[in-house]
Amino acid sequence: MTSRLSVRGRAWVFGDEVNTDDMYPNFAMKLPVPEAAQHMFHATRPGWPDLVEPGDIVIAGKNFGLGSSRPCAELFVHLGISCLVAEQYNSLFHRNALNYGLPAVTVPDARTLLGEGDVLWIDAVDGLLRNETRGTEHRIEPLPAFVVELVEGGGLINRLEAQGFLDHEDATAGGRP
Amino acid sequence: MPDTVIERILGRAAGVADVRPGQIVTCDVDMTVVIDVQFAQSRLAHVREVHDPDKVAVVLDHAVPAPTPRDADHGVKARAFVSKHGIDRFYDVGRHGIVHQVIAEQGLVLPGTVVCCTDSHTCAGGALNSAARGLGPLEILQMLCTGRTWYRVPPTIRYELTGTKPAHINGKDIFLAISGRYGDATDHALEFGGPGLASLPLSDRRTIATQGAEIGADFTLFPFDSLTEEFLAQVAPGASYTPANPDPDAVYADVRTIDLGTIEPMVALPGTVINNAVPLGGLDRTRIHQAFIGSCANGQLADLEVAARIVQGRQVAPGVRLIVTPASQQVYLEAVKRGYVATLVEAGAVVTNSTCGACFGYHMGVLAPGEVCVTSSTRNFRGRMGSTEAQVYMASPATVAASALAGYIAGPDQLAEVAA
Numbered sequence: 020m021t022s023r024l025s026v027r028g029r030a031w032v033f034g035d036e037v038n039t040d041d042m043y044p045n046f047a048m049k050l051p052v053p054e055a056a057q058h059m060f061h062a063t064r065p066g067w068p069d070l071v072e073p074g075d076i077v078i079a080g081k082n083f084g085l086g087s088s089r090p091c092a093e094l095f096v097h098l099g100i101s102c103l104v105a106e107q108y109n110s111l112f113h114r115n116a117l118n119y120g121l122p123a124v125t126v127p128d129a130r131t132l133l134g135e136g137d138v139l140w141i142d143a144v145d146g147l148l149r150n151e152t153r154g155t156e157h158r159i160e161p162l163p164a165f166v167v168e169l170v171e172g173g174g175l176i177n178r179l180e181a182q183g184f185l186d187h188e189d190a191t192a193g194g195r196p
Numbered sequence: 197m198p199d200t201v202i203e204r205i206l207g208r209a210a211g212v213a214d215v216r217p218g219q220i221v222t223c224d225v226d227m228t229v230v231i232d233v234q235f236a237q238s239r240l241a242h243v244r245e246v247h248d249p250d251k252v253a254v255v256l257d258h259a260v261p262a263p264t265p266r267d268a269d270h271g272v273k274a275r276a277f278v279s280k281h282g283i284d285r286f287y288d289v290g291r292h293g294i295v296h297q298v299i300a301e302q303g304l305v306l307p308g309t310v311v312c313c314t315d316s317h318t319c320a321g322g323a324l325n326s327a328a329r330g331l332g333p334l335e336i337l338q339m340l341c342t343g344r345t346w347y348r349v350p351p352t353i354r355y356e357l358t359g360t361k362p363a364h365i366n367g368k369d370i371f372l373a374i375s376g377r378y379g380d381a382t383d384h385a386l387e388f389g390g391p392g393l394a395s396l397p398l399s400d401r402r403t404i405a406t407q408g409a410e411i412g413a414d415f416t417l418f419p420f421d422s423l424t425e426e427f428l429a430q431v432a433p434g435a436s437y438t439p440a441n442p443d444p445d446a447v448y449a450d451v452r453t454i455d456l457g458t459i460e461p462m463v464a465l466p467g468t469v470i471n472n473a474v475p476l477g478g479l480d481r482t483r484i485h486q487a488f489i490g491s492c493a494n495g496q497l498a499d500l501e502v503a504a505r506i507v508q509g510r511q512v513a514p515g516v517r518l519i520v521t522p523a524s525q526q527v528y529l530e531a532v533k534r535g536y537v538a539t540l541v542e543a544g545a546v547v548t549n550s551t552c553g554a555c556f557g558y559h560m561g562v563l564a565p566g567e568v569c570v571t572s573s574t575r576n577f578r579g580r581m582g583s584t585e586a587q588v589y590m591a592s593p594a595t596v597a598a599s600a601l602a603g604y605i606a607g608p609d610q611l612a613e614v615a616a
Contacts, residue, residue: 044579048236049266107383175335186244
């Protein structure tokens with residue numbers, strides 16, 4: 020059985036203080052999500068979205084996601100990123116990720132344990148990270164129960180829909196594709 | 197147990213007697229604010245019922261008047277949304293402005309309350325003793341439906357202000373002095389207080405509170421005092437609210453004393469404000485192409501007044517564009533009445549419509565590759581104001597105005613040397 024909280028994929032390693040304007044450039048805000056996602060890391064790693072494969076995992080350092088409320092997580096999800104791993108998050112960015120159903124775990128020494136291209140297996144519920152490339156295994160802080168429930172359910176939209184707060188996507192005409 | 201400001205507000209809003217840092221609490225939100233760009237989230241149109249339309253405001257600010265058909269469509273959706281749900285507090289084009297300025301002017305940010313909006317600079321409301329913060333579009337959607345959300349109670353860093361703020365020093369200088377020296381405050385609340393506070397007008401408090409987002413603070417809070425009371429008597433006469441001041445024996449993650457009398461004009465170098473600001477006097481001569489005064493941080497009437505005073509009777513340097521964006525229609529109108537707009541235009545400045553515009557590099561003053569800008573806006577990330585190959589320095593409105601005249605980053609006291 021697949022779970023959003025048990026993932027396997029290749030690591031992409033970024034630095035400290037990766038900011039939202041780099042992940043979701045201002046001009047991309049003029050575009051629909053699928054096109055906007057093609058401009059992630061426009062400033063620091065142009066062309067990166069072309070290299071991403073579904074299941075890949077993004078690793079970052081301190082203060083990951085400093086900046087705006089623009090939903091970078093939605094772009095990551097669109098590209099098929101399965102999990103974020105950071106030494107520390109900006110709280111607004113972190114909450115955005117979880118709300119879009121994207122697991123985001125904190126590993127204080129992430130960049131020591133994980134390198135670019137390493138194949139990782141992460142269980143965010145039990146708190147286990149396996150670096151298959153290096154043959155190492157590490158205990159990590161599991162996500163809290165209320166976050167597990169949120170992410171497992173696919174994020175806030177699904178929850179609000181299930182609770183009867185939202186009409187279903189196809190119920191209203193004129194929604195943006 | 198004694199409380200810091202944030203512990204007091206979140207504890208009250210959660211109905212929990214004693215909250216501590218690290219604790220997760222679920223709070224009632226007093227004011228949920230939706231902005232134009234949020235209408236890119238198509239599910240807003242699917243909300244069956246807004247939890248409490250009296251606790252919702254909709255403000256069009258980021259891309260108005262619309263620069264693209266897509267942005268125009270967000271306006272269409274916003275109008276349909278407020279109409280469907282009977283939301284009275286709607287600030288459409290004409291009554292608009294940058295959301296944080298508008299909600300403060302309209303008396304929608306009250307001491308001791310919880311305020312949320314889909315914009316990271318919502319922490320501006322902390323100037324008015326409100327637990328205001330930015331949250332993502334889905335979370336705002338949730339609040340519209342349920343009226344609630346969760347918070348992790350952050351530990352608080354206390355800035356104890358002493359001395360008196362010199363007249364030429366802006367909240368921006370104070371903030372950059374702090375961010376340059378102490379770096380980031382990720383996952384913390386900032387709380388300001390102390391005897392120096394009396395010399396800090398609300399405009400400077402709002403600048404500082406707004407910029408808290410730039411060092412990753414969850415909240416930036418000022419206590420309630422006579423200046424807050426005076427402001428609220430103007431914008432929200434008769435409003436009832438319960439201020440949340442800290443207990444004298446509240447527990448802080450750190451207490452840092454700032455003597456306001458020692459603050460110098462500061463400049464942040466391109467990229468970030470975190471450990472990246474220097475006194476203006478220590479900056480090498482830096483030529484500029486654009487100077488920008490605006491945004492939720494420094495597009496206030498006080499900021500335009502300073503700019504007008506500095507450029508009065510002078511001319512913007514050849515090869516430089518001075519762009520001034522009043523933070524709201526109300527600020528714009530008052531600046532027109534007081535003659536600031538005429539003074540600025542006579543000096544060669546462009547005074548734009550109220551919008552987030554140039555601050556986030558979306559419209560009304562975007563930078564080309566190789567250009568250098570000095571801005572009083574909120575953020576100096578690479579690519580923030582246009583090309584990723586442009587450089588964005590950050591400084592106070594006084595420094596930006598003087599720089600526009602000098603052609604390089606300079607303070608008003610350096611203008612004698614460049615005067616014709």
